[in-house]
Amino acid sequence: MPVQVKGEVLSVRKIGAYHAMTVVASGVATTAKPGQFVTVAVGGDDTSMLMRRPFSIYQIRERGVYGGTVEFIFSVEGRGTRWLADRQPHEPIDIVGPLGKAFSMPREPATCVLVGGGYGTAPLFPLADALRARGCRIDFVMGAARDERLFGALDAKRISATLNVTTDDGSEGVRGRVSDVLPEVLRSTGADVVYACGPMGMLRAVSAIAADAGVPCQIAVEELMACGVGVCMTCVLPVIGDDGETRMVRSCIDGPVFLGDRVRFDDIGTVPADAVGAPQPAVVKQSGTVSLPGAPSKPTKDATATPGAPADPAERELAR
Ligand SMILES: Cc1cc2nc3c(=O)[nH]c(=O)nc-3n(C[C@H](O)[C@H](O)[C@H](O)COP(=O)(O)OP(=O)(O)OC[C@H]3O[C@@H](n4cnc5c(N)ncnc54)[C@H](O)[C@@H]3O)c2cc1C
Numbered sequence: 180m181p182v183q184v185k186g187e188v189l190s191v192r193k194i195g196a197y198h199a200m201t202v203v204a205s206g207v208a209t210t211a212k213p214g215q216f217v218t219v220a221v222g223g224d225d226t227s228m229l230m231r232r233p234f235s236i237y238q239i240r241e242r243g244v245y246g247g248t249v250e251f252i253f254s255v256e257g258r259g260t261r262w263l264a265d266r267q268p269h270e271p272i273d274i275v276g277p278l279g280k281a282f283s284m285p286r287e288p289a290t291c292v293l294v295g296g297g298y299g300t301a302p303l304f305p306l307a308d309a310l311r312a313r314g315c316r317i318d319f320v321m322g323a324a325r326d327e328r329l330f331g332a333l334d335a336k337r338i339s340a341t342l343n344v345t346t347d348d349g350s351e352g353v354r355g356r357v358s359d360v361l362p363e364v365l366r367s368t369g370a371d372v373v374y375a376c377g378p379m380g381m382l383r384a385v386s387a388i389a390a391d392a393g394v395p396c397q398i399a400v401e402e403l404m405a406c407g408v409g410v411c412m413t414c415v416l417p418v419i420g421d422d423g424e425t426r427m428v429r430s431c432i433d434g435p436v437f438l439g440d441r442v443r444f445d446d447i448g449t450v451p452a453d454a455v456g457a458p459q460p461a462v463v464k465q466s467g468t469v470s471l472p473g474a475p476s477k478p479t480k481d482a483t484a485t486p487g488a489p490a491d492p493a494e495r496e497l498a499r
């Protein structure tokens with residue numbers, strides 16, 4: 180159950196290209212699970228930054244000297260994260276969490292390949308701890324644009340049977356993308372399951388590779404979010420359900436963890452026409468009338484003005 184907490188900043192430290200913020204927030208820490216996220220109010224009391232900023236949970240400590248803490252890793256991207264990077268220990272901070280659905284765990288000990296891109300590697304560490312506690316084997320694959328944007332390579336080496344690192348510029352590990360090494364990792368480890376978090380392009384590639392190899396794959400997406408609690412519909416994406424139907428689901432409450440082969444990556448940013456509840460295009464009848472679902476048919480000016488052209492603006496859009 181998510182709670183809103185007036186937390187306290189315990190520390191902000193620099194790790195490579197990223198910052199790690201630890202917040203005393205007992206209510207959040209006691210129920211947080213790997214794959215969930217928090218949203219943080221930024222800018223202080225008098226700010227125009229109205230939206231909370233979402234971050235995946237990196238470390239969860241249910242108990243500590245000051246109470247339970249959560250830690251998240253962030254990259255300074257804009258005003259909100261710049262403000263966070265400037266916080267000092269003991270300052271108050273308003274945090275909501277834990278939010279979203281967590282990764283699912285295998286019932287039996289399994290070989291688990293964890294694939295992270297940039298700061299997306301961070302939420303895979305509490306997952307690795309939980310998997311190891313269940314007797315699972317961990318194999319890590321992590322990638323980033325360049326070495327300083329890799330996160331947690333040393334820790335990953337310590338806890339995993341194998342670690343494969345890629346960078347776009349070859350400054351660390353193999354030059355290339357995680358998708359270049361993943362097929363061989365899946366083959367050589369005999370992977371039972373893949374867990375991934377990172378940019379959407381990476382998740383798409385990882386999902387396709389896992390599907391080709393017949394390995395189930397869970398991905399944590401980081402779609403743009405406004406409210407983080409299911410109210411605003413900013414974060415929707417088309418996902419195929421158990422019944423085979425596509426629905427526009429909210430990544431903040433139905434995700435952020437999804438089965439990779441259920442996400443319609445090609446259609447993200449659109450409402451596919453076959454999605455449940457999608458607006459249906461108007462049907463142009465031979466008489467030049469337009470029939471809109473649920474509306475009485477009537478002649479339209481456009482249809483008579485431009486013979487052969489789709490009559491309805493929405494249809495014209497579809498005809499492009
Ligand atoms: C579920 C979830 C988990 C996330 N976890 C982390 C994390 O662990 N660490 C981390 O550094 N970031 C994470 N993000 C992204 C993070 O929320 C944004 O980078 C942050 O909100 C930017 O705030 P800002 O005010 O600094 O930048 P803004 O001024 O709001 O934006 C700066 C730039 O960042 C882009 N941006 C904003 N949000 C996102 C996003 N979700 N994905 C891609 N680009 C974005 C904007 O389009 C803009 O170009 C996560 C996002 C989601 C939805």
Ligand code: FES
Nearest residue numbers: 407409411412431
């Ligand atoms: S972010 Fe508002 S509904 Fe998901």
